[in-house]
Amino acid sequence: MKNMTYTQAVERLEEIMNSIQGGGMDVDKLAVALKEADALVKFCRSKLFEVDEEVKLLLNELSGDM
């Protein structure tokens, strides 16, 4: 998941959701799917709310005024 983009993570979330809603999801696999979905939501939230130091440093180098 670490190399996933936010967009990919959201797409995967929607895929899991559709699979559960459409009844295509095996009950035995439900728990695993929910765990994955939970991890994906956490990952997405981290993009929104947590500072990515790597991005911060890179952009500091690129901006015109720094």
Next chain:
Amino acid sequence: MINSVEEPLTLYSLNNLVRGAINKTLPLRYWVTGELSEVREASNGHCYIELVQRDEVTNELVAKARGTVWARVYSLLRPYFFEQTGQPFAAGLKVLLQVSVGFHELYGYTLDVCDIEPAFTIGDMVRQKQLIIKRLTEEGVIDLNKELDFPLLPQRIAVISSSSAAGYGDFCDQLLGNRYGFVFYPRLFPAPMQGSGVEQGIIAALDEISKNIDCWDVVVIIRGGGATSELSCFDTYDLACNCAQFPLPIITGIGHQRDESVLDVVAHTRAKTPTAAAELLIHAMLSQATMLSDIQAGMAVAAKKRLDDAHTRLQAVLQRLPVATALFMQSQHHKLDLCQRSMEAASPEHILALGYSITRVNGKAVRSLDDVMPGDSVATMVAGGEFISVITEKKK
């Protein structure tokens, strides 16, 4: 001829005659249109201008005149013009001036400016703007930036602004102080936001951003607002063309309530102020946060429903089980009955009772005439017992 070769006029006298003729034949004030090709404010408060007219097709000069706006007039005209048009009275503008025609023996032909009609300049600027928009439309570039997908998370923001202007500060305050705690990475690419350097400054900043295009999500062009600050520097073709074709969505917040610049027209999204531009980005993040919450809640509901469905199915099976079992047992019973009956029909007792018998010689069942010889003693079994007899004869 009013004089002879022996009595020539001095140049001054001739010029004086010209002056008299002009004063006599052009005694009124006239409204005249032209383009300011030069505007020079002198320290004494007077303003010296040069007015030109160009050929509409070739753009070559067809007329030119010097003029003066005396300090007494200029002190009123200058602020009035700026207030009405948002433009300083400067070279490059088309103007409608009220002038009186003068001639001075030393300085020659000159126009004294008495009044100005700013509506003409505004109209011309609008026309220029429309021409640029028309050209961009015809070239098919006007909507290119608008057609770009807006990123789901517009976090890495290349800001083009003047580092000294309040706009950038307002923008960052609003963005980084957002009450949801969203993370943004705004970085400044400085460019002048007023005057003649705007166009080249913004284009240079865009070039700088495009060197690492993958590192940015959006471009924001902002300027703090003086309410009447000039807007025409954002109305140039080259700037609009560069912005329209830029590969990242551009948001403008150049702080002008009254009018929309060409840059606003080609930008992906126009915000009225730097603060509004920041709000727009925060809102984009908020819609993602809401979407994630919705998905999380929806996932729980969907999973519960999936389990409920499975349970309902199981219940249905369990309900059907007793009936199905009874039916199964009944059919097995029936099969067993049939078996028993056919086995009974095949038993020796049953066959003997029907009148058949079994004859044995030396304990072996007689199956053909060859098995016995005359004189053999045979035992014949019938229902209820057996009897012994001796073969006296064989017949075929």
